[in-house]
Amino acid sequence: MxxxxxxxxxxxxxxFEKTWGEWSRSFLTGLADGDPALLQAMADAIQFDLTRNTFHPTSPVIAGTPDEGVDLILPLLPHWDRDALVTHSNETARKVQVxxxxxxxxxxxxxxxxxxxxxxxxxxxxxxxxxxxxxxxxxxxxxxxxxxxxxxxxxxxxxxxxxxxxxxxxxxxxxxxxxxxxxxxxxxxxxxxxxxxxxxxxxxxxxxxxxxxxxxxxxxxxxxxxxxxx
Structure with missing residues (x-):
């Protein structure tokens, strides 16, 4: 029973792909603030293909927590506080088109x-x-x-x-x-x-x-x- x-x-x-592909690109683009090298570096850190808006199957983001995803890109964003970035990630994620x-x-x-x-x-x-x-x-x-x-x-x-x-x-x-x-x-x-x-x-x-x-x-x-x- x-x-x-x-x-x-x-x-x-x-x-997953339809829900999070476009969101991930938009989220990273906002953080990069016009810096294409930073955008690519963050995409590489989470194993995200900016051309196809898809994740590599081995990306730790797929099954990970928001905190784990933030930890992957935080070293590239020294002006961001970790807690603030987690909060920003969670707030924007709530609005994703599912x-x-x-x-x-x-x-x-x-x-x-x-x-x-x-x-x-x-x-x-x-x-x-x-x-x-x-x-x-x-x-x-x-x-x-x-x-x-x-x-x-x-x-x-x-x-x-x-x-x-x-x-x-x-x-x-x-x-x-x-x-x-x-x-x-x-x-x-x-x-x-x-x-x-x-x-x-x-x-x-x-x-x-x-x-x-x-x-x-x-x-x-x-x-x-x-x-x-x-």
């Missing part, structure tokens, strides 16, 4: 009939909530937990355990669903069922050693849940 469904956000519920992996409202409505839903993201909690509000599904989640919510970030288990505690469930009965090994390591460390999805940068081969099951994307969850009930 599954007593909770806990989701990563970016590249699991939201299309793109769903699949239509989320009908899917989440169906999944809610099986178990309470939650989000555990390495993004800031306020940004994550704003993104879910932008696509009209924030109210489907019992809890939206970010890396700044006081439970640490993934791949640590803190957010996963906090969600299980919030819904009063044993972690072993909760499924952690995510596109990266960070998500699956967090779920495994918490003792959860681990569901990988290949809607991000990681392949099935990357995820399989760390997952109980790997699906193409979250739209396949209802069939997976049904298969477990038979």
């Amino acid at each position: 599954i007593s909770g469904l806990l989701f990563d956000k970016d590249a699991t519920l939201l299309d 793109h769903e992996i699949v239509p989320l409202a009908p899917l989440l409505d169906e999944l809610k009939t099986h178990a309470p839903l939650g989000i555990a993201t390495n993004d800031a909690a306020a940004s994550a909530r704003r993104h879910m509000e932008a696509v009209g599904v924030a109210d489907r989640f019992t809890a939206i937990i970010g890396s700044d919510s006081g439970f640490g970030g993934k791949p640590g288990p803190g957010m996963c355990l906090a969600f299980a505690d919030h819904i009063g469930a044993e972690p072993a009965t909760v499924a952690m669903i995510g596109d990266s090994t960070h998500d699956l390591h967090a779920g495994r460390a918490a003792g959860m069922i681990c569901v990988g999805v290949t809607s991000g940068f990681a392949s099935e081969a990357d995820l399989t050693p760390h997952a109980d099951v790997v699906l193409p994307d979250v739209s396949h969850l209802p069939d997976w849940l049904s298969s477990r009930a038979t």
Whole structure:
């Protein structure tokens, strides 16, 4: 029996490239303030292709926290205070135009009939909530937990355990669903069922050693849940 469904956000519920490509270029361009060499240096630091507005699959930004992303470019910005830059990053990230992996409202409505839903993201909690509000599904989640919510970030288990505690469930009965090994390591460390999805940068081969099951994307969850009930 599954007593909770806990989701990563970016590249699991939201299309990472469509959501964050243009934003990242705009964010770096603003920080560069007309200095093309600085713009390129920051892009290189986070492994971002300014020509195509895409991240290299190994970019630590993809599964990292906002703080980790700031730490990569901060050495290039000596006039910025770290806390101020984290705040600036989070405030601008809340306003990003988000793109769903699949239509989320009908899917989440169906999944809610099986178990309470939650989000555990390495993004800031306020940004994550704003993104879910932008696509009209924030109210489907019992809890939206970010890396700044006081439970640490993934791949640590803190957010996963906090969600299980919030819904009063044993972690072993909760499924952690995510596109990266960070998500699956967090779920495994918490003792959860681990569901990988290949809607991000990681392949099935990357995820399989760390997952109980790997699906193409979250739209396949209802069939997976049904298969477990038979």
